[in-house]
Amino acid sequence: MKLWRLSPSDPQLEEMQIFQDICDALSDGKLVAIPTETVYGLAADATNGKACAGIYEAKGRPSFNPLISHIDSLEAAQTHAFFDDRALKLATEFWPGPLTLVLPKLPTSPVSDLAVAGLETIALRVPRSAVMRALCKRTGLPLAAPSANLSGRISGTTATDVINDLKDHLSYVIDSGATPVGVESTIVSLVSERPTLLRPGGLAREDIEAVLGEPLARAGTDDSAPMAPGMLTSHYAPNSHIRLNADYVTESEALITFGTDLPKGADKAARLVSLSDSMDLTEAAARLFTALRLADLGRNRKIAVMPIPHHGLGEAINDRLARAAAPRE
Ligand code: TXA
Ligand code: MG
Structure with missing residues:
Protein backbone atom coordinates (compact mmCIF):
# COMPACT_ATOMS: atom_id res chain seq x y z
CA MET A 1 0.00 0.00 0.00
CA LYS A 2 1.31 3.47 -0.92
CA LEU A 3 0.19 6.68 0.74
CA TRP A 4 -0.18 9.98 -1.14
CA ARG A 5 -0.53 13.02 1.13
CA LEU A 6 -2.43 15.46 -0.99
CA SER A 7 -2.54 18.99 0.32
CA PRO A 8 -5.15 21.43 -0.97
CA SER A 9 -2.28 23.60 -2.15
CA ASP A 10 -0.76 20.85 -4.33
CA PRO A 11 -0.61 22.51 -7.71
CA GLN A 12 -1.70 20.62 -10.81
CA LEU A 13 -2.25 17.25 -9.20
CA GLU A 14 -2.94 15.79 -12.63
CA GLU A 15 0.65 16.39 -13.67
CA MET A 16 2.13 14.42 -10.78
CA GLN A 17 3.54 10.95 -11.52
CA ILE A 18 1.68 9.43 -8.56
CA PHE A 19 -1.62 10.61 -10.05
CA GLN A 20 -0.86 8.68 -13.25
CA ASP A 21 0.26 5.65 -11.20
CA ILE A 22 -3.08 5.65 -9.36
CA CYS A 23 -4.97 5.90 -12.67
CA ASP A 24 -3.02 2.87 -13.89
CA ALA A 25 -3.82 0.93 -10.70
CA LEU A 26 -7.55 1.71 -11.08
CA SER A 27 -7.54 0.74 -14.77
CA ASP A 28 -5.84 -2.46 -13.68
CA GLY A 29 -8.71 -3.37 -11.32
CA LYS A 30 -6.94 -2.38 -8.07
CA LEU A 31 -8.57 -0.78 -5.00
CA VAL A 32 -7.72 2.80 -4.00
CA ALA A 33 -9.00 4.78 -1.01
CA ILE A 34 -10.05 8.22 -2.26
CA PRO A 35 -11.35 11.10 -0.13
CA THR A 36 -14.66 12.67 -1.06
CA GLU A 37 -16.34 15.59 0.70
CA THR A 38 -18.55 13.13 2.64
CA VAL A 39 -16.39 10.16 3.68
CA TYR A 40 -13.44 8.26 2.22
CA GLY A 41 -14.46 5.93 -0.61
CA LEU A 42 -13.07 2.45 -1.29
CA ALA A 43 -12.89 2.87 -5.05
CA ALA A 44 -12.53 0.51 -8.01
CA ASP A 45 -13.44 0.40 -11.70
CA ALA A 46 -17.24 0.05 -11.72
CA THR A 47 -17.17 -1.63 -15.14
CA ASN A 48 -14.90 -4.43 -13.88
CA GLY A 49 -16.92 -7.08 -12.04
CA LYS A 50 -13.83 -8.63 -10.49
CA ALA A 51 -12.61 -5.30 -9.18
CA CYS A 52 -16.06 -4.71 -7.64
CA ALA A 53 -15.95 -8.17 -6.07
CA GLY A 54 -12.66 -7.05 -4.53
CA ILE A 55 -14.52 -4.17 -2.83
CA TYR A 56 -17.00 -6.52 -1.16
CA GLU A 57 -14.20 -8.87 -0.17
CA ALA A 58 -12.16 -6.07 1.40
CA LYS A 59 -15.14 -4.75 3.36
CA GLY A 60 -16.15 -8.23 4.48
CA ARG A 61 -19.71 -7.49 3.33
CA PRO A 62 -21.97 -10.45 4.09
CA SER A 63 -24.27 -9.40 1.25
CA PHE A 64 -23.94 -7.46 -1.99
CA ASN A 65 -25.52 -4.05 -1.55
CA PRO A 66 -25.49 -2.09 -4.78
CA LEU A 67 -22.66 0.45 -4.97
CA ILE A 68 -22.65 4.12 -5.93
CA SER A 69 -20.87 4.86 -9.22
CA HIS A 70 -18.94 8.13 -9.14
CA ILE A 71 -18.43 10.13 -12.32
CA ASP A 72 -16.88 13.50 -13.09
CA SER A 73 -19.81 15.27 -14.73
CA LEU A 74 -23.50 15.24 -15.55
CA GLU A 75 -22.52 14.52 -19.13
CA ALA A 76 -20.67 11.35 -18.08
CA ALA A 77 -23.62 10.40 -15.83
CA GLN A 78 -25.96 10.56 -18.82
CA THR A 79 -24.05 7.73 -20.49
CA HIS A 80 -25.17 5.46 -17.62
CA ALA A 81 -28.72 6.48 -16.73
CA PHE A 82 -31.84 8.11 -18.02
CA PHE A 83 -32.30 11.62 -16.62
CA ASP A 84 -35.86 12.96 -16.55
CA ASP A 85 -36.60 16.62 -15.81
CA ARG A 86 -36.49 16.09 -12.05
CA ALA A 87 -33.12 14.36 -12.26
CA LEU A 88 -31.71 17.11 -14.48
CA LYS A 89 -32.89 19.77 -12.05
CA LEU A 90 -31.32 18.08 -9.03
CA ALA A 91 -28.08 17.25 -10.79
CA THR A 92 -27.70 20.77 -12.17
CA GLU A 93 -28.37 22.32 -8.77
CA PHE A 94 -26.41 20.00 -6.46
CA TRP A 95 -23.57 18.36 -8.44
CA PRO A 96 -20.76 18.27 -7.60
CA GLY A 97 -21.93 17.57 -4.05
CA PRO A 98 -23.25 15.12 -1.45
CA LEU A 99 -26.29 13.94 -3.43
CA THR A 100 -26.67 10.46 -4.96
CA LEU A 101 -29.41 9.87 -7.54
CA VAL A 102 -30.91 6.43 -8.14
CA LEU A 103 -32.09 6.33 -11.76
CA PRO A 104 -33.05 3.83 -14.48
CA LYS A 105 -29.81 2.34 -15.83
CA LEU A 106 -29.27 2.53 -19.57
CA PRO A 107 -28.77 -0.89 -21.17
CA THR A 108 -25.69 0.56 -22.87
CA SER A 109 -23.98 1.51 -19.59
CA PRO A 110 -20.81 -0.56 -19.11
CA VAL A 111 -21.22 -0.58 -15.30
CA SER A 112 -20.98 -4.20 -14.12
CA ASP A 113 -23.91 -6.23 -12.88
CA LEU A 114 -22.19 -6.70 -9.53
CA ALA A 115 -21.79 -2.94 -8.99
CA VAL A 116 -25.57 -2.53 -9.27
CA ALA A 117 -26.30 -5.90 -7.59
CA GLY A 118 -28.21 -7.07 -10.65
CA LEU A 119 -30.65 -4.14 -10.55
CA GLU A 120 -31.97 -2.22 -13.53
CA THR A 121 -31.30 1.01 -11.67
CA ILE A 122 -28.03 2.73 -10.87
CA ALA A 123 -26.88 5.08 -8.09
CA LEU A 124 -24.78 7.97 -9.46
CA ARG A 125 -22.93 10.82 -7.83
CA VAL A 126 -20.55 13.58 -8.93
CA PRO A 127 -18.52 14.24 -5.77
CA ARG A 128 -17.07 17.62 -4.88
CA SER A 129 -13.66 16.00 -4.38
CA ALA A 130 -11.39 17.32 -7.15
CA VAL A 131 -9.07 14.33 -6.98
CA MET A 132 -11.92 11.81 -7.38
CA ARG A 133 -13.29 13.70 -10.36
CA ALA A 134 -9.84 14.03 -11.93
CA LEU A 135 -9.31 10.26 -11.55
CA CYS A 136 -12.65 9.52 -13.23
CA LYS A 137 -11.83 11.92 -16.03
CA ARG A 138 -8.30 10.69 -16.75
CA THR A 139 -9.22 6.99 -16.62
CA GLY A 140 -12.54 7.50 -18.39
CA LEU A 141 -14.02 5.14 -15.79
CA PRO A 142 -16.98 5.35 -13.44
CA LEU A 143 -15.60 4.51 -9.98
CA ALA A 144 -17.67 2.34 -7.67
CA ALA A 145 -17.01 3.41 -4.11
CA PRO A 146 -18.72 2.49 -0.88
CA SER A 147 -17.52 4.09 2.32
CA ALA A 148 -14.00 2.90 3.11
CA ASN A 149 -14.60 0.91 6.29
CA LEU A 150 -15.11 -2.70 7.26
CA SER A 151 -18.73 -3.80 7.07
CA GLY A 152 -20.57 -2.89 10.28
CA ARG A 153 -17.99 -0.25 11.30
CA ILE A 154 -18.52 3.47 10.98
CA SER A 155 -17.55 5.18 7.74
CA GLY A 156 -13.93 6.31 7.48
CA THR A 157 -13.53 10.08 7.59
CA THR A 158 -9.74 10.17 7.93
CA ALA A 159 -6.97 8.28 6.14
CA THR A 160 -5.95 6.73 9.49
CA ASP A 161 -9.43 5.18 9.92
CA VAL A 162 -9.20 3.79 6.42
CA ILE A 163 -5.70 2.39 6.82
CA ASN A 164 -6.64 0.73 10.13
CA ASP A 165 -9.57 -1.08 8.52
CA LEU A 166 -8.37 -1.85 5.00
CA LYS A 167 -4.62 -1.50 4.50
CA ASP A 168 -4.03 -5.06 3.28
CA HIS A 169 -6.49 -4.60 0.43
CA LEU A 170 -5.47 -1.21 -0.90
CA SER A 171 -2.89 -0.38 -3.52
CA TYR A 172 -3.03 3.39 -2.70
CA VAL A 173 -4.50 5.66 -0.05
CA ILE A 174 -4.94 9.32 -0.92
CA ASP A 175 -4.79 11.30 2.31
CA SER A 176 -6.27 14.78 2.18
CA GLY A 177 -7.13 15.06 5.87
CA ALA A 178 -10.54 14.78 7.50
CA THR A 179 -13.49 14.87 5.10
CA PRO A 180 -15.46 18.13 5.44
CA VAL A 181 -19.03 16.77 5.41
CA GLY A 182 -18.37 13.68 7.50
CA VAL A 183 -21.63 11.84 6.78
CA GLU A 184 -22.50 9.98 3.61
CA SER A 185 -24.38 11.51 0.70
CA THR A 186 -28.16 11.88 0.68
CA ILE A 187 -29.70 9.24 -1.63
CA VAL A 188 -32.81 10.10 -3.65
CA SER A 189 -34.55 7.60 -5.89
CA LEU A 190 -36.25 8.91 -9.03
CA VAL A 191 -37.27 5.57 -10.49
CA SER A 192 -40.94 5.80 -9.53
CA GLU A 193 -43.49 8.57 -9.70
CA ARG A 194 -42.82 9.84 -6.18
CA PRO A 195 -39.28 11.04 -5.58
CA THR A 196 -38.11 9.09 -2.53
CA LEU A 197 -35.52 9.70 0.16
CA LEU A 198 -33.64 6.40 0.52
CA ARG A 199 -31.00 7.70 2.91
CA PRO A 200 -30.72 11.05 4.68
CA GLY A 201 -27.19 12.43 4.39
CA GLY A 202 -24.97 15.40 3.71
CA LEU A 203 -27.57 17.37 1.74
CA ALA A 204 -30.70 18.43 3.61
CA ARG A 205 -34.10 17.13 2.57
CA GLU A 206 -35.52 20.67 2.58
CA ASP A 207 -32.97 21.86 0.01
CA ILE A 208 -33.91 19.00 -2.31
CA GLU A 209 -37.65 19.52 -1.85
CA ALA A 210 -37.27 23.23 -2.59
CA VAL A 211 -35.70 22.47 -5.97
CA LEU A 212 -38.12 19.66 -6.80
CA GLY A 213 -41.15 21.68 -5.72
CA GLU A 214 -42.65 18.62 -4.01
CA PRO A 215 -42.05 16.62 -0.83
CA LEU A 216 -39.85 13.55 -0.81
CA ALA A 217 -41.51 10.29 0.18
CA ARG A 218 -39.62 8.34 2.81
CA ALA A 219 -38.66 4.80 1.81
CA GLY A 220 -40.83 2.19 3.46
CA THR A 221 -43.38 4.67 4.82
CA ASP A 222 -45.35 5.21 1.66
CA ASP A 223 -46.94 2.55 -0.53
CA SER A 224 -45.79 4.17 -3.73
CA ALA A 225 -42.20 4.44 -2.51
CA PRO A 226 -39.64 1.78 -3.34
CA MET A 227 -38.34 -0.26 -0.43
CA ALA A 228 -35.15 0.63 1.37
CA PRO A 229 -31.84 -0.61 -0.03
CA GLY A 230 -30.94 -4.16 0.88
CA MET A 231 -34.58 -5.28 0.97
CA LEU A 232 -35.71 -8.14 -1.25
CA THR A 233 -37.28 -6.09 -4.00
CA SER A 234 -34.19 -3.98 -4.50
CA HIS A 235 -32.27 -6.92 -5.89
CA TYR A 236 -32.53 -8.94 -9.04
CA ALA A 237 -35.01 -11.76 -8.58
CA PRO A 238 -35.11 -14.27 -11.43
CA ASN A 239 -38.41 -15.55 -12.84
CA SER A 240 -37.28 -19.15 -12.41
O1 TXA B 1 -21.13 9.65 0.60
C1 TXA B 1 -21.30 8.57 0.05
O2 TXA B 1 -22.35 8.26 -0.53
C2 TXA B 1 -20.14 7.57 0.11
C3 TXA B 1 -18.99 8.18 -0.69
C4 TXA B 1 -17.79 7.29 -0.79
O3 TXA B 1 -19.45 8.55 -1.98
N1 TXA B 1 -20.50 6.28 -0.39
C5 TXA B 1 -21.36 5.44 0.29
O4 TXA B 1 -21.57 4.22 -0.31
O5 TXA B 1 -21.89 5.73 1.34
P1 TXA B 1 -22.20 2.95 0.42
O6 TXA B 1 -21.95 1.78 -0.48
O7 TXA B 1 -21.69 2.82 1.80
O8 TXA B 1 -23.73 3.23 0.39
C6 TXA B 1 -24.43 3.18 -0.83
C7 TXA B 1 -25.89 3.04 -0.59
C8 TXA B 1 -26.27 1.67 -0.08
O9 TXA B 1 -27.13 1.78 1.03
C9 TXA B 1 -27.01 1.06 -1.27
O10 TXA B 1 -27.98 0.15 -0.87
C10 TXA B 1 -27.58 2.28 -1.97
O11 TXA B 1 -26.56 3.24 -1.84
N2 TXA B 1 -27.77 2.05 -3.40
C11 TXA B 1 -26.84 1.91 -4.36
N3 TXA B 1 -27.40 1.64 -5.55
C12 TXA B 1 -28.72 1.61 -5.36
C13 TXA B 1 -29.85 1.37 -6.20
N4 TXA B 1 -29.70 1.11 -7.50
N5 TXA B 1 -31.08 1.41 -5.64
C14 TXA B 1 -31.23 1.68 -4.32
N6 TXA B 1 -30.21 1.91 -3.48
C15 TXA B 1 -28.98 1.87 -3.98
MG1 MG C 1 -21.32 2.54 4.07
Whole structure:
Protein backbone atom coordinates (compact mmCIF):
# COMPACT_ATOMS: atom_id res chain seq x y z
CA MET A 1 0.00 0.00 0.00
CA LYS A 2 1.31 3.47 -0.92
CA LEU A 3 0.19 6.68 0.74
CA TRP A 4 -0.18 9.98 -1.14
CA ARG A 5 -0.53 13.02 1.13
CA LEU A 6 -2.43 15.46 -0.99
CA SER A 7 -2.54 18.99 0.32
CA PRO A 8 -5.15 21.43 -0.97
CA SER A 9 -2.28 23.60 -2.15
CA ASP A 10 -0.76 20.85 -4.33
CA PRO A 11 -0.61 22.51 -7.71
CA GLN A 12 -1.70 20.62 -10.81
CA LEU A 13 -2.25 17.25 -9.20
CA GLU A 14 -2.94 15.79 -12.63
CA GLU A 15 0.65 16.39 -13.67
CA MET A 16 2.13 14.42 -10.78
CA GLN A 17 3.54 10.95 -11.52
CA ILE A 18 1.68 9.43 -8.56
CA PHE A 19 -1.62 10.61 -10.05
CA GLN A 20 -0.86 8.68 -13.25
CA ASP A 21 0.26 5.65 -11.20
CA ILE A 22 -3.08 5.65 -9.36
CA CYS A 23 -4.97 5.90 -12.67
CA ASP A 24 -3.02 2.87 -13.89
CA ALA A 25 -3.82 0.93 -10.70
CA LEU A 26 -7.55 1.71 -11.08
CA SER A 27 -7.54 0.74 -14.77
CA ASP A 28 -5.84 -2.46 -13.68
CA GLY A 29 -8.71 -3.37 -11.32
CA LYS A 30 -6.94 -2.38 -8.07
CA LEU A 31 -8.57 -0.78 -5.00
CA VAL A 32 -7.72 2.80 -4.00
CA ALA A 33 -9.00 4.78 -1.01
CA ILE A 34 -10.05 8.22 -2.26
CA PRO A 35 -11.35 11.10 -0.13
CA THR A 36 -14.66 12.67 -1.06
CA GLU A 37 -16.34 15.59 0.70
CA THR A 38 -18.55 13.13 2.64
CA VAL A 39 -16.39 10.16 3.68
CA TYR A 40 -13.44 8.26 2.22
CA GLY A 41 -14.46 5.93 -0.61
CA LEU A 42 -13.07 2.45 -1.29
CA ALA A 43 -12.89 2.87 -5.05
CA ALA A 44 -12.53 0.51 -8.01
CA ASP A 45 -13.44 0.40 -11.70
CA ALA A 46 -17.24 0.05 -11.72
CA THR A 47 -17.17 -1.63 -15.14
CA ASN A 48 -14.90 -4.43 -13.88
CA GLY A 49 -16.92 -7.08 -12.04
CA LYS A 50 -13.83 -8.63 -10.49
CA ALA A 51 -12.61 -5.30 -9.18
CA CYS A 52 -16.06 -4.71 -7.64
CA ALA A 53 -15.95 -8.17 -6.07
CA GLY A 54 -12.66 -7.05 -4.53
CA ILE A 55 -14.52 -4.17 -2.83
CA TYR A 56 -17.00 -6.52 -1.16
CA GLU A 57 -14.20 -8.87 -0.17
CA ALA A 58 -12.16 -6.07 1.40
CA LYS A 59 -15.14 -4.75 3.36
CA GLY A 60 -16.15 -8.23 4.48
CA ARG A 61 -19.71 -7.49 3.33
CA PRO A 62 -21.97 -10.45 4.09
CA SER A 63 -24.27 -9.40 1.25
CA PHE A 64 -23.94 -7.46 -1.99
CA ASN A 65 -25.52 -4.05 -1.55
CA PRO A 66 -25.49 -2.09 -4.78
CA LEU A 67 -22.66 0.45 -4.97
CA ILE A 68 -22.65 4.12 -5.93
CA SER A 69 -20.87 4.86 -9.22
CA HIS A 70 -18.94 8.13 -9.14
CA ILE A 71 -18.43 10.13 -12.32
CA ASP A 72 -16.88 13.50 -13.09
CA SER A 73 -19.81 15.27 -14.73
CA LEU A 74 -23.50 15.24 -15.55
CA GLU A 75 -22.52 14.52 -19.13
CA ALA A 76 -20.67 11.35 -18.08
CA ALA A 77 -23.62 10.40 -15.83
CA GLN A 78 -25.96 10.56 -18.82
CA THR A 79 -24.05 7.73 -20.49
CA HIS A 80 -25.17 5.46 -17.62
CA ALA A 81 -28.72 6.48 -16.73
CA PHE A 82 -31.84 8.11 -18.02
CA PHE A 83 -32.30 11.62 -16.62
CA ASP A 84 -35.86 12.96 -16.55
CA ASP A 85 -36.60 16.62 -15.81
CA ARG A 86 -36.49 16.09 -12.05
CA ALA A 87 -33.12 14.36 -12.26
CA LEU A 88 -31.71 17.11 -14.48
CA LYS A 89 -32.89 19.77 -12.05
CA LEU A 90 -31.32 18.08 -9.03
CA ALA A 91 -28.08 17.25 -10.79
CA THR A 92 -27.70 20.77 -12.17
CA GLU A 93 -28.37 22.32 -8.77
CA PHE A 94 -26.41 20.00 -6.46
CA TRP A 95 -23.57 18.36 -8.44
CA PRO A 96 -20.76 18.27 -7.60
CA GLY A 97 -21.93 17.57 -4.05
CA PRO A 98 -23.25 15.12 -1.45
CA LEU A 99 -26.29 13.94 -3.43
CA THR A 100 -26.67 10.46 -4.96
CA LEU A 101 -29.41 9.87 -7.54
CA VAL A 102 -30.91 6.43 -8.14
CA LEU A 103 -32.09 6.33 -11.76
CA PRO A 104 -33.05 3.83 -14.48
CA LYS A 105 -29.81 2.34 -15.83
CA LEU A 106 -29.27 2.53 -19.57
CA PRO A 107 -28.77 -0.89 -21.17
CA THR A 108 -25.69 0.56 -22.87
CA SER A 109 -23.98 1.51 -19.59
CA PRO A 110 -20.81 -0.56 -19.11
CA VAL A 111 -21.22 -0.58 -15.30
CA SER A 112 -20.98 -4.20 -14.12
CA ASP A 113 -23.91 -6.23 -12.88
CA LEU A 114 -22.19 -6.70 -9.53
CA ALA A 115 -21.79 -2.94 -8.99
CA VAL A 116 -25.57 -2.53 -9.27
CA ALA A 117 -26.30 -5.90 -7.59
CA GLY A 118 -28.21 -7.07 -10.65
CA LEU A 119 -30.65 -4.14 -10.55
CA GLU A 120 -31.97 -2.22 -13.53
CA THR A 121 -31.30 1.01 -11.67
CA ILE A 122 -28.03 2.73 -10.87
CA ALA A 123 -26.88 5.08 -8.09
CA LEU A 124 -24.78 7.97 -9.46
CA ARG A 125 -22.93 10.82 -7.83
CA VAL A 126 -20.55 13.58 -8.93
CA PRO A 127 -18.52 14.24 -5.77
CA ARG A 128 -17.07 17.62 -4.88
CA SER A 129 -13.66 16.00 -4.38
CA ALA A 130 -11.39 17.32 -7.15
CA VAL A 131 -9.07 14.33 -6.98
CA MET A 132 -11.92 11.81 -7.38
CA ARG A 133 -13.29 13.70 -10.36
CA ALA A 134 -9.84 14.03 -11.93
CA LEU A 135 -9.31 10.26 -11.55
CA CYS A 136 -12.65 9.52 -13.23
CA LYS A 137 -11.83 11.92 -16.03
CA ARG A 138 -8.30 10.69 -16.75
CA THR A 139 -9.22 6.99 -16.62
CA GLY A 140 -12.54 7.50 -18.39
CA LEU A 141 -14.02 5.14 -15.79
CA PRO A 142 -16.98 5.35 -13.44
CA LEU A 143 -15.60 4.51 -9.98
CA ALA A 144 -17.67 2.34 -7.67
CA ALA A 145 -17.01 3.41 -4.11
CA PRO A 146 -18.72 2.49 -0.88
CA SER A 147 -17.52 4.09 2.32
CA ALA A 148 -14.00 2.90 3.11
CA ASN A 149 -14.60 0.91 6.29
CA LEU A 150 -15.11 -2.70 7.26
CA SER A 151 -18.73 -3.80 7.07
CA GLY A 152 -20.57 -2.89 10.28
CA ARG A 153 -17.99 -0.25 11.30
CA ILE A 154 -18.52 3.47 10.98
CA SER A 155 -17.55 5.18 7.74
CA GLY A 156 -13.93 6.31 7.48
CA THR A 157 -13.53 10.08 7.59
CA THR A 158 -9.74 10.17 7.93
CA ALA A 159 -6.97 8.28 6.14
CA THR A 160 -5.95 6.73 9.49
CA ASP A 161 -9.43 5.18 9.92
CA VAL A 162 -9.20 3.79 6.42
CA ILE A 163 -5.70 2.39 6.82
CA ASN A 164 -6.64 0.73 10.13
CA ASP A 165 -9.57 -1.08 8.52
CA LEU A 166 -8.37 -1.85 5.00
CA LYS A 167 -4.62 -1.50 4.50
CA ASP A 168 -4.03 -5.06 3.28
CA HIS A 169 -6.49 -4.60 0.43
CA LEU A 170 -5.47 -1.21 -0.90
CA SER A 171 -2.89 -0.38 -3.52
CA TYR A 172 -3.03 3.39 -2.70
CA VAL A 173 -4.50 5.66 -0.05
CA ILE A 174 -4.94 9.32 -0.92
CA ASP A 175 -4.79 11.30 2.31
CA SER A 176 -6.27 14.78 2.18
CA GLY A 177 -7.13 15.06 5.87
CA ALA A 178 -10.54 14.78 7.50
CA THR A 179 -13.49 14.87 5.10
CA PRO A 180 -15.46 18.13 5.44
CA VAL A 181 -19.03 16.77 5.41
CA GLY A 182 -18.37 13.68 7.50
CA VAL A 183 -21.63 11.84 6.78
CA GLU A 184 -22.50 9.98 3.61
CA SER A 185 -24.38 11.51 0.70
CA THR A 186 -28.16 11.88 0.68
CA ILE A 187 -29.70 9.24 -1.63
CA VAL A 188 -32.81 10.10 -3.65
CA SER A 189 -34.55 7.60 -5.89
CA LEU A 190 -36.25 8.91 -9.03
CA VAL A 191 -37.27 5.57 -10.49
CA SER A 192 -40.94 5.80 -9.53
CA GLU A 193 -43.49 8.57 -9.70
CA ARG A 194 -42.82 9.84 -6.18
CA PRO A 195 -39.28 11.04 -5.58
CA THR A 196 -38.11 9.09 -2.53
CA LEU A 197 -35.52 9.70 0.16
CA LEU A 198 -33.64 6.40 0.52
CA ARG A 199 -31.00 7.70 2.91
CA PRO A 200 -30.72 11.05 4.68
CA GLY A 201 -27.19 12.43 4.39
CA GLY A 202 -24.97 15.40 3.71
CA LEU A 203 -27.57 17.37 1.74
CA ALA A 204 -30.70 18.43 3.61
CA ARG A 205 -34.10 17.13 2.57
CA GLU A 206 -35.52 20.67 2.58
CA ASP A 207 -32.97 21.86 0.01
CA ILE A 208 -33.91 19.00 -2.31
CA GLU A 209 -37.65 19.52 -1.85
CA ALA A 210 -37.27 23.23 -2.59
CA VAL A 211 -35.70 22.47 -5.97
CA LEU A 212 -38.12 19.66 -6.80
CA GLY A 213 -41.15 21.68 -5.72
CA GLU A 214 -42.65 18.62 -4.01
CA PRO A 215 -42.05 16.62 -0.83
CA LEU A 216 -39.85 13.55 -0.81
CA ALA A 217 -41.51 10.29 0.18
CA ARG A 218 -39.62 8.34 2.81
CA ALA A 219 -38.66 4.80 1.81
CA GLY A 220 -40.83 2.19 3.46
CA THR A 221 -43.38 4.67 4.82
CA ASP A 222 -45.35 5.21 1.66
CA ASP A 223 -46.94 2.55 -0.53
CA SER A 224 -45.79 4.17 -3.73
CA ALA A 225 -42.20 4.44 -2.51
CA PRO A 226 -39.64 1.78 -3.34
CA MET A 227 -38.34 -0.26 -0.43
CA ALA A 228 -35.15 0.63 1.37
CA PRO A 229 -31.84 -0.61 -0.03
CA GLY A 230 -30.94 -4.16 0.88
CA MET A 231 -34.58 -5.28 0.97
CA LEU A 232 -35.71 -8.14 -1.25
CA THR A 233 -37.28 -6.09 -4.00
CA SER A 234 -34.19 -3.98 -4.50
CA HIS A 235 -32.27 -6.92 -5.89
CA TYR A 236 -32.53 -8.94 -9.04
CA ALA A 237 -35.01 -11.76 -8.58
CA PRO A 238 -35.11 -14.27 -11.43
CA ASN A 239 -38.41 -15.55 -12.84
CA SER A 240 -37.28 -19.15 -12.41
CA HIS A 241 -37.38 -20.91 -9.08
CA ILE A 242 -34.02 -21.51 -7.52
CA ARG A 243 -32.88 -24.77 -5.95
CA LEU A 244 -29.74 -24.46 -3.84
CA ASN A 245 -26.97 -26.96 -3.02
CA ALA A 246 -27.98 -29.09 -6.00
CA ASP A 247 -26.36 -32.54 -6.15
CA TYR A 248 -28.33 -33.49 -9.27
CA VAL A 249 -29.98 -31.61 -12.13
CA THR A 250 -32.90 -32.41 -14.43
CA GLU A 251 -33.46 -31.74 -18.14
CA SER A 252 -35.81 -28.86 -17.48
CA GLU A 253 -33.38 -27.01 -15.23
CA ALA A 254 -30.50 -24.65 -15.88
CA LEU A 255 -27.45 -25.40 -13.74
CA ILE A 256 -25.18 -22.78 -12.23
CA THR A 257 -21.84 -24.47 -11.73
CA PHE A 258 -18.96 -23.89 -9.34
CA GLY A 259 -15.86 -25.90 -10.17
CA THR A 260 -15.78 -28.65 -12.78
CA ASP A 261 -16.91 -31.62 -10.66
CA LEU A 262 -20.48 -31.47 -11.98
CA PRO A 263 -23.47 -33.21 -10.36
CA LYS A 264 -25.53 -36.06 -11.82
CA GLY A 265 -27.55 -35.10 -14.89
CA ALA A 266 -25.37 -32.09 -15.79
CA ASP A 267 -24.83 -33.41 -19.34
CA LYS A 268 -28.60 -33.12 -19.92
CA ALA A 269 -29.25 -29.80 -18.17
CA ALA A 270 -31.16 -27.22 -20.21
CA ARG A 271 -28.28 -24.76 -19.81
CA LEU A 272 -24.96 -24.62 -17.98
CA VAL A 273 -23.68 -21.33 -16.61
CA SER A 274 -20.34 -21.26 -14.79
CA LEU A 275 -19.62 -19.08 -11.78
CA SER A 276 -16.00 -20.16 -11.66
CA ASP A 277 -14.38 -23.27 -13.08
CA SER A 278 -11.34 -22.73 -10.84
CA MET A 279 -13.54 -22.35 -7.72
CA ASP A 280 -12.36 -18.77 -7.22
CA LEU A 281 -14.93 -16.99 -5.01
CA THR A 282 -13.93 -13.52 -6.23
CA GLU A 283 -14.56 -14.55 -9.81
CA ALA A 284 -17.83 -16.22 -8.75
CA ALA A 285 -19.03 -13.05 -7.02
CA ALA A 286 -18.19 -10.98 -10.08
CA ARG A 287 -20.28 -13.29 -12.26
CA LEU A 288 -23.17 -14.01 -9.89
CA PHE A 289 -25.86 -11.60 -11.11
CA THR A 290 -25.01 -12.10 -14.78
CA ALA A 291 -25.12 -15.87 -14.23
CA LEU A 292 -28.58 -15.65 -12.64
CA ARG A 293 -29.79 -13.68 -15.64
CA LEU A 294 -28.30 -16.13 -18.14
CA ALA A 295 -29.73 -19.13 -16.28
CA ASP A 296 -33.19 -17.61 -16.07
CA LEU A 297 -35.23 -19.59 -18.60
CA GLY A 298 -38.54 -18.09 -17.43
CA ARG A 299 -41.48 -18.79 -15.19
CA ASN A 300 -42.19 -22.43 -14.32
CA ARG A 301 -38.54 -23.25 -14.91
CA LYS A 302 -35.89 -23.93 -12.32
CA ILE A 303 -32.32 -22.93 -11.72
CA ALA A 304 -30.25 -25.48 -9.81
CA VAL A 305 -27.18 -24.07 -8.12
CA MET A 306 -24.21 -26.17 -7.03
CA PRO A 307 -23.07 -25.72 -3.41
CA ILE A 308 -20.89 -22.65 -2.81
CA PRO A 309 -18.47 -22.71 0.14
CA HIS A 310 -19.46 -20.33 2.91
CA HIS A 311 -16.11 -18.67 3.60
CA GLY A 312 -14.82 -15.33 2.23
CA LEU A 313 -17.10 -13.90 -0.49
CA GLY A 314 -19.01 -17.20 -0.36
CA GLU A 315 -21.06 -15.81 2.52
CA ALA A 316 -22.28 -12.88 0.40
CA ILE A 317 -22.90 -15.15 -2.59
CA ASN A 318 -24.96 -17.53 -0.43
CA ASP A 319 -26.86 -14.60 1.12
CA ARG A 320 -27.89 -13.36 -2.34
CA LEU A 321 -28.78 -16.85 -3.55
CA ALA A 322 -30.90 -17.51 -0.46
CA ARG A 323 -32.79 -14.23 -1.05
CA ALA A 324 -33.26 -15.06 -4.74
CA ALA A 325 -34.54 -18.53 -3.72
CA ALA A 326 -36.89 -17.25 -1.01
CA PRO A 327 -40.59 -17.86 -1.72
CA ARG A 328 -42.41 -14.85 -3.14
CA GLU A 329 -46.04 -14.15 -3.88
O1 TXA B 1 -21.13 9.65 0.60
C1 TXA B 1 -21.30 8.57 0.05
O2 TXA B 1 -22.35 8.26 -0.53
C2 TXA B 1 -20.14 7.57 0.11
C3 TXA B 1 -18.99 8.18 -0.69
C4 TXA B 1 -17.79 7.29 -0.79
O3 TXA B 1 -19.45 8.55 -1.98
N1 TXA B 1 -20.50 6.28 -0.39
C5 TXA B 1 -21.36 5.44 0.29
O4 TXA B 1 -21.57 4.22 -0.31
O5 TXA B 1 -21.89 5.73 1.34
P1 TXA B 1 -22.20 2.95 0.42
O6 TXA B 1 -21.95 1.78 -0.48
O7 TXA B 1 -21.69 2.82 1.80
O8 TXA B 1 -23.73 3.23 0.39
C6 TXA B 1 -24.43 3.18 -0.83
C7 TXA B 1 -25.89 3.04 -0.59
C8 TXA B 1 -26.27 1.67 -0.08
O9 TXA B 1 -27.13 1.78 1.03
C9 TXA B 1 -27.01 1.06 -1.27
O10 TXA B 1 -27.98 0.15 -0.87
C10 TXA B 1 -27.58 2.28 -1.97
O11 TXA B 1 -26.56 3.24 -1.84
N2 TXA B 1 -27.77 2.05 -3.40
C11 TXA B 1 -26.84 1.91 -4.36
N3 TXA B 1 -27.40 1.64 -5.55
C12 TXA B 1 -28.72 1.61 -5.36
C13 TXA B 1 -29.85 1.37 -6.20
N4 TXA B 1 -29.70 1.11 -7.50
N5 TXA B 1 -31.08 1.41 -5.64
C14 TXA B 1 -31.23 1.68 -4.32
N6 TXA B 1 -30.21 1.91 -3.48
C15 TXA B 1 -28.98 1.87 -3.98
MG1 MG C 1 -21.32 2.54 4.07
